[in-house]
Amino acid sequence: MSPADSPNASPDAVKRSRYTLRQLHLLRQGSTATPLRAIAHIDLDAFYAQCEMVRLGTDRDTPLAVRQWDSLIAVNYAARPYGITRMVTTAEARKLCPNIVLQHVATFREGEGGRWAYRDDSFKNIRTDKVSLDPYRAESRKILKTMKDELERWSADSVDEEVISLTQGLSASLEKASIDEVFIDMSPLIYRVLLQKYPELRQKSQDDNRDADLPPPPTTAIPWHTGDSLIELDKHEREEDDPDWDDVVMQIAAEIVRSVRTAVWNQLHYTCSAGVARNKMLAKLGSACNKPNAQTIVRNRAIQFFLNGYKFTQIRMLGGKLGEQITSDFGTEQVSELLSIPYEQLRAKLDDHTANWLYGVIRGEDRSEVNPRTQIKSMLSAKSFRPSINSVEQAEKWLHIFAADIYGRLVEDGVLENRRRPRVITLHHRVAQSRSRQIPIPGSSKIDEDLLFDLAKNLLRQVVAEGQAWPCSNLSLSVSSFEDGVSKNKAIEGFLSSRQRKKRRIDDGGIKRFFTHSPFPDDSNSAPAGNESPPPADQDSSNTPLGDFEPTLLQNTCDRCSKVIPEYEREEHDDWHFAKDLELQDRQEAMSAQQQSQQQTPPK
């Protein structure tokens, strides 16, 4: 921070980049290994509260909190200056801010047809009502779709023919981390923008050493948006130094994230906060730095400074018992103090895997992937009993509501269209400690409310038969082990066996990587676009585990699309066609299934 003690920005500062062509090209695949990668974590601000603000149409400055019985589960930012937090009761909240809006969550009610509703007396009915988070799930889906669409726009919009041919089909991947959080891997998108903006990066690799340094970026200053919060650089780094490609990458990433946030605001009126960094861990910490409605950028050269200010117990996975143990083992919670502990000493106290992970994570390393998953893996419906319940009759009433709840959500998820169905159903039950029983859901039967209820009753009988079933303080029903619709599954299995588990390339889940989003039309809308093209024949070998070995002489012509394909691209190209065929077939099936299932429009 003191320009005085830097008399002369060293004249030969950055003549070359610190990064290589190989590291640049790794961006295309969402590889976890390149320091140039760009990950965002986006987090909706006080999500449940915002949902109610949108639903009720209240102003942004109106204090509002979401109520569950007599406690608050979300507090909007207008209410926070009054000292209202989630740990406050509704009575205290009213005292602190007399005109606050306290909106109770929607509930199911026994005997009212398994449908949730907003009821003005639900807070009095903790004994008969069960919370429903459905309205928030629905909003979450809308927001996710808006984000996806905006990212699609980025992958579609490019003018340069050469860049199109080099980067066709590259898109960002999006992981739904919870009801109000996503991770986005923007690396492939940024690769495309880089080639577009900097033609000097479009080299053919054949005549180049892929481990040679890149030329430096032709800029001396990064055009940061005024709304971006930049984390201060590490001690030995200076803002006056010329930027390198990682800085350029971060700025483009910030621009993409800004546009996603703007789209969510413009189309749905939700604000969110984002962190942008090299990996998930840093992005996640970053998104919490400036709330609400702001974005924080953790540049590579700022990582150490950034982490030094933290207690490691704030890092993902260290917030619980593991964090406590490490704290007591080494007598500190500070990242900065843990940094001075040599690896061997970590190994002495922790198991191999943990020590290794910890050593890296406090130095800003995290190679976890952004898992392109938007669908959930299990569904749970639960209730805690204030006065415990004491009979099978009471328990079965709740099982009825659980079954209705889960069934409704399964319908949203596509059971009727045979898209996905759960294979296992589980009952959790707590007296002093919690126990659970699970059984398979018969694959032959049609899943409906009654079936779920019957299976649940069955499980309850098992639990009760084991004794000590009462008084019960907590009961829950869940379904899990989802499988995809039969047609899709069979086809993919066929694909895998035909390949005889041949070494798959790079990362990932075989054919599924071609489905960046659901091939099925979403609830309300829109004709799926059929304008994709096969992956380009690429002169670059970073796709293959063979690295620099480039059999450039072997070329074939694809009999499906008449494109010229190098031999080493052949397999991937065939896979692409296979995925496309599958997608088309699925779409047709889904369409006809939808036409058959009649217009029982669910209540909004």
Added chain:
DNA sequence: AGTATGATT
């Protein structure tokens, strides 16, 4: 198959 842990509003 069943349990425990961790994280989020």
Added chain:
DNA sequence: GGAATCATACT
């Protein structure tokens, strides 16, 4: 801090 979710790892 409690309630309701979700995910994953361990045994």
